[in-house]
Amino acid sequence: MYRKIVYLLIAAVGVAAGCTKDPAAVTRNDAYASNNYPTSLPNLFATLVPAYGNWRSAELQGFELLCKDFAALEHATELAYGGDPSWTELTVNNLSTNNSYANDLWVGLYRGVKSTEVFFDRADFYEKNYASATEKDAISQMRGEAHFLRALYYFYLETFYGESYISGGQGGDKKGVPIITKVAPDLGTTQVKRNSVKEVWDFIIAELQLSAQQLKGVQWGGNDKGRATEWAAKALLGKAYVFTGDYASAKPILQDIINNSGKQLMPFSKYKDAFNGNSANEYNEESLFEINVDRNALGGYGIFSFPNNLTTSQGLIWSPCIIGDDGTEDNGAGLGYCNEFFNDKNLQRFGFNLPIYTTVANPDFDAGKKGSPKNLPKILDPAYRAQSLAFRSNQTVDPRLYVNAMQPWIDSGSNDGSTWRPICKFIGIGSGQRANFHGWSFKKFVTYDNTIFNRQAAADAANYYLLRLADIYLLYAETLINTGDAAQGLEYINKVKRRAYNYPVNGASPVDYTSLSDKTMAQDATLANNPLRYERWAELFNEGQWWFDVCRWKLGSSEAKYYATSLVGGAINWNDSKSYVWPVPINEINTNSNMTQSSGY
Structure with a gap:
């Protein structure tokens, strides 16, 4: 992600104060002027920036996509907040056509498509009217970035809303998503039909082939290091081939990345700390494309501020829990909203097979003083602690469990950046249910060294x-x-x-x-x-x-x-006829006379 986003206000200039304006000559100051912008290469790049920045919008990685959409669909999380019917639908894989998250994702992804179309339109204009011969390569490289980003948006659109994957040569005739390649000049041109699944995947593949060609050999450094590269394009291209069952085409592409990209798996010493905002780990030797997230935001309420921060607010949702000021779980504190916790079933999959823990009286508790994070009335059962620590040291549990989750009474967090307290059982679980859950907290992509509200308000730290x-x-x-x-x-x-x-x-x-x-x-x-x-x-x-x-x-x-x-x-009642596919939002059905709903809805 381009690291230093510039917030642009393109204003009409050159009118002397006090002049009387012809109403027909008044121009908007909140939009690009198509007859005279851009006039320089930096201006042209400014029209590409929104296609990058859109990934941090609320509907996408800024708030909903990972911590709500994916986490619920995959059952990575257990949802402790029951006040959002659309969110609850995600947890049981049974979406309705008016599901707000299905609507939001559709809007966010197509807004990203639109941002790439604006760039292509302005690139054509700039090349025709202002570009010098020495700028041709730079323009071509920007086009390569835009083709990659457009393919990436369509990749997500098709994998969520397409009726089928292609497997064994079958499924390509099912309904995919509409392919739009031009900025719509009027409402009528937005009345588009759905393309077939095969047409959409063919489009994605063609976009990525062109992107890799236009970005061949391009290397970015400094503030540009988050921009798309040839290897990002090839990585998504290889993935598209695998996802369509075209292994013969996938093989040389993936092999090329492995042999020639210069990338390698980061060592575990870095890997275990590569998802929590350590700036030294960003854009590392393993990363092919990531979304930049800045911890030091501009203030306000994360991505919901104006102007938007270079951050996300996903950490609000799956924030960890620590013991309270009195040293007990009963008065535990959350480092954010604490809506989701680590699903117990995933502990078992990673190999952690101990029963739900118990606490016992702390023999070192000073009854003459109030309980506190340094004077704990209760502690984890010592035998349970010893077994848990042995799991880690002996690697009898997959070490990736501890990259992804934090164990109550073993791991620690802080709500002020200095005093560390044991993680406690997740506080969002109702008191009547707490005894039935392990209640571990999330770690991957989570801010756990300070309450998220102390981070310039709802500002996460980790790149995605x-x-x-x-x-x-x-x-x-x-x-x-x-x-x-x-x-x-x-x-x-x-x-x-x-x-x-x-x-x-x-x-x-x-x-x-x-x-x-x-x-x-x-x-x-x-x-x-x-x-x-x-x-x-x-x-x-x-x-x-x-x-x-x-x-x-x-x-x-x-x-x-x-x-x-x-x-x-x-x-969780799975329905093969619909649960693999998200519904086309009812808003789209109602406003696009040529749009048809997916089977099963």
């Missing part, structure tokens, strides 16, 4: 990875397995696992899988004997990837059976 090399390794493994090289495919699965267990990536290790049906940490039928599935679930947990795998591999019913219930929504 959209494409990273571990994902590419696992896509390559899948490709190799499906093109007749199972042994090499298994090796790439093991490379990802080795890093997670802090072993050298390229040599055999004690934790290697010995076959593609070897035992994993999971106990459920979906993942227990499928290392490829398990590694994609565990490695990319809570990064907005697993939902795509659930849909393309048709794992919905087995996932619903495993997670079984939602705290606020009750039973």
Whole structure:
């Protein structure tokens, strides 16, 4: 993400004070003037910036997409707040056509498409009227960025709203999303039909091929280092090929990234701290494309401020909980809104099999003083603590659990940036339900070293990875397995696992899988004997990837059976005829006479 976004106000100038204006000559000061803008290369880049910045909008990574949409769909979280019916629908995978999140995501993604169309329109204008011969390469590179961003927006549109993935050459005739490639000059041109699934994927692939060509060899540094590159385009291209079952085309693209991009898996020492706002880890050796998030925001209420901050407010939703001022869980404190906590079923999948913990009286408690974070009336049962710590040191639990979650009474957080307190059982769970849950807090992408309200109000810290090399390794493994090289495919699965267990990536290790049906940490039928599935679930947990795998591999019913219930929504009732596809928002149906709804709705 372009790091130093410039907020532009393009004003009409040159009219002397006191002059009488012809009403027909009055121009808007809140929009680009299509007859004279842009007139310079920096101005042209300014028209591309919104296509990047839109990813931090409230409907997307700024607030809803990861912590609400993906987290609920994938059951990464357990929702403790029951006051939002649309959110509750997400937790049981049963959306209605008026679901607010389905509407918001559609709007946010198509607004991103529109931003790229504006850039292409202005690039044509600038090339025709102002560009010098020496600027042609820079303009072409910007076009490459815009093609990548447009493909990325359509990738999300199609994976959420397209009626089907393409598998075994089937499904391409189903309804995809409308492809729009020009700025709409009037309302009539917005009345568009849905393209077929195949047409949309073909469009995405063509966009990425062109992007990779236009960005070939381009390297960004300094404040530009978050801009799209050839390797970002190829990474999404390889993913698109895998997602459409075209493994023959995916193989050379993914291999090219692995061999020639210069990227490598970051060491575990960095990986364990790569999701929580450490600026030294941003744009690291594994990252192919990420959304920039600045901790030091402009003040106000995060992304809901004006002007928008270079931040997100997702941390409000899955914020951790710490023991209270009196040293007890009963008066625990939240570091944000505390709407979601770590789903207990995921503890089991990562290999943590201890029962729900108990606390005991603290023998060192000073009864003559009030309880406090330094004078705890109760502590975790010592035997339970010893077992929990042994799980970590002996790696009998997948180490990625502790990258993703924080354990009550073992891990710590702070609500003032200096005093650290034990994590407590999640305070959002009702008192009548608390004994039934482990109640761990989230860690990945979470601000836990200070209450989020002390961070210039609702300002997160961590950049969000959209494409990273571990994902590419696992896509390559899948490709190799499906093109007749199972042994090499298994090796790439093991490379990802080795890093997670802090072993050298390229040599055999004690934790290697010995076959593609070897035992994993999971106990459920979906993942227990499928290392490829398990590694994609565990490695990319809570990064907005697993939902795509659930849909393309048709794992919905087995996932619903495993997670079984939602705290606020009750039973998860999966419906194969509709649950894999989000409905086209009712607002779109009502305003676009050519729009048709997906099957099942």
